Amino acid sequence: MVFRNNVDHYLLMTLYVTDMPYWIAFTILAASMQAVRTAGQKQLSQQLSAMSTTLVRYLFGLPIAIIYLGLLLKFNADEFILESSDNLLSMVTSNAKFMVYASAASLVQILATFCMIKTFSSRNFAVGISLAKTEAILVAILATILYQDYLSLFGWIAVIVGVLGTLVVSLSGKKLKLSLSATLYGLASGLLFAFTSLFLREASLSLNQPLVFSAAITLVVMVSLQTIMCGIYTSIKEPDQWLAVWKYKNLCSFVGLTSALGSIGWFTAMSMQNVALVKTLGQVEFLMTLAITHYYFKEKISSAELGGMMLIIASVILLII
Numbered sequence: 001m002v003f004r005n006n007v008d009h010y011l012l013m014t015l016y017v018t019d020m021p022y023w024i025a026f027t028i029l030a031a032s033m034q035a036v037r038t039a040g041q042k043q044l045s046q047q048l049s050a051m052s053t054t055l056v057r058y059l060f061g062l063p064i065a066i067i068y069l070g071l072l073l074k075f076n077a078d079e080f081i082l083e084s085s086d087n088l089l090s091m092v093t094s095n096a097k098f099m100v101y102a103s104a105a106s107l108v109q110i111l112a113t114f115c116m117i118k119t120f121s122s123r124n125f126a127v128g129i130s131l132a133k134t135e136a137i138l139v140a141i142l143a144t145i146l147y148q149d150y151l152s153l154f155g156w157i158a159v160i161v162g163v164l165g166t167l168v169v170s171l172s173g174k175k176l177k178l179s180l181s182a183t184l185y186g187l188a189s190g191l192l193f194a195f196t197s198l199f200l201r202e203a204s205l206s207l208n209q210p211l212v213f214s215a216a217i218t219l220v221v222m223v224s225l226q227t228i229m230c231g232i233y234t235s236i237k238e239p240d241q242w243l244a245v246w247k248y249k250n251l252c253s254f255v256g257l258t259s260a261l262g263s264i265g266w267f268t269a270m271s272m273q274n275v276a277l278v279k280t281l282g283q284v285e286f287l288m289t290l291a292i293t294h295y296y297f298k299e300k301i302s303s304a305e306l307g308g309m310m311l312i313i314a315s316v317i318l319l320i321i
Contacts, residue, residue, distance in 0.1 A: 022212075023273040024281065030265025031285040037258035041117065044255055047248050050117040052241040054110060055230035059245075060256020061263065062223045068264055069216040076213075092221060097206040102218060105199035106225040112192030118185045131186030132193070133166045136283065139194035140276035146198065149274055158318035162280040165311025168304060197266075197275045204271040215267040223263070281319055283312050 037057075045053045073088075092098060116132055140159050143149040151159065200218055207214040234241050245252055269278045287309055 021273075023269040023278060026265040026269040026272070027278050027281045028265075028284065030262045030269060031282045032288060033258045033262030033265065034282070035285045035288045037255060037262055040251060040255045040258065044248065044251050045117050047251075048244050049238055049241055050114050051230060052234055052238060052245060053117050054113045055227070055234055055241075056245060056252045056255050057113065057259040058223050058226040058230060058256075060252050061260035062220075062227050062256075064257060064260035065216070065220045065223050065263070068260075069220050072213060072216050088217070092207075092217060095206060098203050098218075098221075101199045101203035101206065102221050103225060105196050105203060106222045106229065108192050108199060109196040109222070110226055110229060112189050112196055115185045115189035115192060118181075119189065131183060132189040133283070134163055134187075135190040135193045135197070136166075136276055136279035137163045138190055139197050139279055142194055142198055143275060147202070151274060151276060154318050155274070155277060158315045159276050159280045161311050161318065162283045162315030165308045165313075165315060166283050166286055168308030168311060197270055197279065200267060201270045201275055204267065211271040212268055215271040216264070218271075219263055219267045223260075277319055280315055284316060287312060 041053060041057070044056060048056070119132065136159050140151055140156065144151070200222065203222075204211070204214040204218040207217060209217070266278070266282075
């Protein structure tokens with residue numbers, strides 16, 4: 001509890017010394033990268049298996065995460081807290097709470113990503129993805145039950161309005177036929193991503209470091225574990241997929257880069273702020289996707305989509321207020 005109070009103090013200082021709270025800037029970065037990464041991942045899933053597509057996200061994103069952590073340590077070393085008798089590796093591996101939460105988050109995120117990719121090939125993609133986007137409200141409920149991380153009334157309203165807006169945007173104009181596989185994979189993806197967000201936040205906070213550092217360390221450890229897990233599975237179950245990954249290495253590199261940049265944003269924002277609020281603000285990803293669709297592909301935005309956009313914007317305004 002002492003550390004959480006210190007974190008709260010740090011966050012209050014952040015709010016006062018900047019025009020925009022850091023968590024908002026990092027969330028917008030994450031949402032932007034996720035919008036383009038998902039498009040690349042969807043295209044890649046047509047060439048690779050679901051697990052190999054999941055592997056690519058980590059394998060090609062790991063070097064970016066390591067470089068980011070290295071730059072932080074090089075240019076901000078004075079802010080990093082490390083006992084003289086320790087090094088970074090021993091500090092991490094000796095922290096049992098960190099290793100448990102980071103390992104759990106790594107495994108759960110792999111399963112969540114796998115379920116999301118499976119929705120790409122389901123009969124009703126829109127239903128599956130929409131259910132996956134219920135993550136914001138699921139994480140708010142889980143955080144309250146498991147960690148007593150409560151939202152204010154305005155926070156709950158913002159989360160609910162944001163989720164409703166997302167559902168309206170993603171389902172508008174679609175002929176909905178409830179597919180059992182799409183429903184199950186979508187719900188599983190949303191629930192597993194919610195647990196991932198909560199676990200990685202707990203892992204990051206347990207390091208007792210400035211939040212930007214702890215988020216970067218958590219990211220490197222998790223992506224390393226995920227690369228090993230997915231790599232072992234692929235080598236044993238789908239060894240031929242390694243050649244396919246090499247064949248589409250340019251697209252894989254794009255997915256890895258955008259995934260790493262997005263993860264930097266998500267991990268840092270969720271270390272700084274209540275996860276449900278971060279995920280609610282992250283729904284601006286839908287606004288970016290619709291804007292790209294309208295201005296670059298000249299597709300019209302329906303009245304239902306416009307209504308959903310207004311709900312998402314309203315949720316963002318509630319968060320800022």
